[in-house]
Amino acid sequence: MVTMDLLWRYWTPAELQVNLLVFANILGALLLGLVVGYERTYHGRAAGMRTYGLVCMASCALTVLTAHPLHWFGGLPASTFAHYVPPDPTRVIQGIVTGIGFLGAGMIMKDGMSISGLTSAASLWASSAIGILVGVGFYAAAILLTILSASLMMWAARIERLLPSRPAITLTLTYRAGVEPDRGAVEAAAQARGYRVAPGSFHVRYTEGRHVWRFVAQEVDRAKAVPLTGLGEDLARLPGLEGFEIGHARN
Numbered sequence: 001m002v003t004m005d006l007l008w009r010y011w012t013p014a015e016l017q018v019n020l021l022v023f024a025n026i027l028g029a030l031l032l033g034l035v036v037g038y039e040r041t042y043h044g045r046a047a048g049m050r051t052y053g054l055v056c057m058a059s060c061a062l063t064v065l066t067a068h069p070l071h072w073f074g075g076l077p078a079s080t081f082a083h084y085v086p087p088d089p090t091r092v093i094q095g096i097v098t099g100i101g102f103l104g105a106g107m108i109m110k111d112g113m114s115i116s117g118l119t120s121a122a123s124l125w126a127s128s129a130i131g132i133l134v135g136v137g138f139y140a141a142a143i144l145l146t147i148l149s150a151s152l153m154m155w156a157a158r159i160e161r162l163l164p165s166r167p168a169i170t171l172t173l174t175y176r177a178g179v180e181p182d183r184g185a186v187e188a189a190a191q192a193r194g195y196r197v198a199p200g201s202f203h204v205r206y207t208e209g210r211h212v213w214r215f216v217a218q219e220v221d222r223a224k225a226v227p228l229t230g231l232g233e234d235l236a237r238l239p240g241l242e243g244f245e246i247g248h249a250r251n
Contacts, residue, residue: 006074007074009074009075010074012074012075014071014075015071015074015075018068018071022061022064022065022068025060025061025064025134025135025137026057026060026061026064028060028134028139028142029056029057029059029060029061029130029131029134029135029142030053030056030057032056032130032131032134032142032143032146033049033052033053033054033055033056033057033127033130033131034049034052034053035146035150036052036056036123036126036127036130036146036149036150036153037049037050037051037052037053037127038150039123039150039153039154040052040120040123040153045120047107047120047124051124052123052124052127055100055103055124055127055128055131056127056128056130056131056134057131058131059096059100059127059128059129059130059131059132059135060131060132060134060135061131061135062092062095062096062135063089063092063093063096063131063132063134063135063136064134064135064136066088066089066092067089067135067136067137089136093132096128096131096132097125097128100124100125100128101125103124104120104121104122104124104125105121107120107121107124108121119153123149123153126145126149127149129145130142130145130146130149133145166218166219166220167218167219167248167249168198168216168217168218168219168248168249169195169216169217169219169228169231169246169247169248169249170214170215170216170217170245170246170247170248170249171213171214171215171216171217171235171244171245171246172212172213172214172244172245172246173186173212173213173214173235173241173244174210174211174212174241174242174243174244175210175211175212175213175240175241175242176210176240176241176242177208177209177210178209179210179211179240180211181211181213181240183202186213189234189238190217192224193224193225193226193230193231193234194219194220194221194222194223194224194225194226195217195218195219195220195225196217196218196220197215197216197217198215198216198217198218201215201216202214202215203215210242216249228246228247228248231246232244232246
C-alpha cells in the first residue's frame with residue numbers, strides 16, 4: 001500500500017544527496033559525450049552531438065545506479081524485498097556494450113565495395129565506455145578517453161595522409177554489346193597510371209549482351225598515380241567502353 005511515509009522516503013536528505021551525486025555524474029558524462037560527438041557533427045555525419053551525448057549520458061546513468069543499491073526504492077530495507085540479490089555492475093556494463101554494438105551496426109553502410117560508418121560506430125562505442133567510466137567514478141580516465149577519442153577522429157586522418165599508404169579506388173566498367181573485354185589490357189592500363197588491380201576483387205556480370213566488370217585498384221606508384229578526374233578522362237577514351245563508374249574505396 002502506498003502511504004505518505006513511503007512517498008516521503010524518496011525526498012529525505014540522504015536520498016536527495018544521492019540523487020545530486022547521480023545527477024552530477026550524468027551531467028559530466030553528457031558534456032564529455034558532446035565533446036566527442038561534435039567532431040562527427042562538424043563533418044556532417046548522421047550521428048552527431050545529440051546521439052553521442054545521449055549514449056554517453058545513458059551509459060553513465062545505468063552504471064552509476066548500481067553503486068547505490070541501499071538507496072533504491074526510497075531506501076527501503078533490503079529485507080522488504082524477497083530474494084534480494086546485490087547488483088553486479090559488470091552485468092549492467094555487459095548489457096550496455098551489447099546494446100551499443102547493435103546501434104553501431106546500424107551506422108555501418110555498405111555501398112558496393114565502399115564501406116562507411118566504421119569510424120562513427122567505433123567512436124560511439126567509445127562514447128559508451130566514457131559514460132561507464134564516469135558512472136563507476138573514474139573521472140580522470142573518462143576525461144583522458146574523451147580527449148584521446150576526439151583527437152584521434154580529428155587528427156588521425158591527417159597523419160594517415162602523411163604516412164606511406166596504398167589508397168584504393170573502385171571501378172565499374174560497362175562495355176558495349178558484343179565487345180569482349182580483355183583483362184590483360186585493363187591491368188596494363190591500370191599499371192601505366194600508377195595502379196594495380198587488387199587480386200580477388202574482380203566481379204563480372206553479363207546482362208543484355210553487355211559485360212560489366214567491377215574491381216578494386218590500389219595505388220602502387222604515387223608519382224605516376226592519376227587523380228580520379230584524370231582517370232575518368234582516360235576511361236572515356238577507351239575503345240569498346242559504353243560507361244563507367246569510379247570512386248574511392250572507403251572503409
